[in-house]
């Protein structure tokens with residue numbers, strides 16, 4: 278695991294944008310297409326906005342990227358809580374992407390059907406490849422959740438399925454989410470976390486003993502890939518380093 282600490286959220290977004298852009302260009306020297314998983318939540322918004330502007334808008338070969346999502350709130354696309362909607366508003370509507378390469382988790386059909394359809398899509402996209410996504414962007418909630426893997430829920434123990442839907446009582450909505458097993462087959466996973474309100478949880482996730490039931494973010498350990506945490510000083514403030 279590699280930890281990158283930035284001064285504040287602005288510097289963090291700048292560092293991550295530069296890092297991602299280099300990584301995409303490097304990987305595309307070896308292969309034709311790049312698979313990228315976008316995250317929801319508020320932290321990546323600033324990053325997406327940067328990527329939509331110069332120099333990244335011009336430098337990144339957007340047409341070679343296949344876009345996926347880590348999780349989705351089962352609300353209509355028009356609803357501002359919809360993760361895909363945020364990515365379109367801030368990034369995808371502003372860069373030269375091919376709509377055919379954007380793979381949203383559908384919210385216009387029952388959540389279980391959407392999860393099954395997404396799993397089918399991923400299995401056919403990755404076929405027999407050893408690794409799945411080239412890059413997965415993730416966020417971490419104050420409670421240690423990532424994706425829609427919330428503390429204490431059965432989804433945390435999923436070993437087999439790549440995508441699952443379930444009703445999240447606490448938010449009175451269905452969630453559709455990738456599971457830890459499919460993310461752990463990715464070539465590279467990058468967590469973004471900012472703010473003092475995440476500091477104690479971040480310390481437990483990174484430096485504490487393994488307790489995935491309590492801190493689902495600990496489930497993310499790519500078997501054969503890289504794991505990077507990009508955090509700001511406030512989020513890192515409780516850690517030993």
Ligand SMILES: O=C(O)[C@H](O)[C@@H](O)[C@H](O)[C@H](O)COP(=O)(O)O
Nearest residue numbers: 317318319320416417418423424
């Ligand atoms: O749809 C979601 O809610 C997420 O994808 C979720 O896992 C998110 O990444 C974290 O909750 C962090 O969110 P913030 O960046 O808003 O703190």
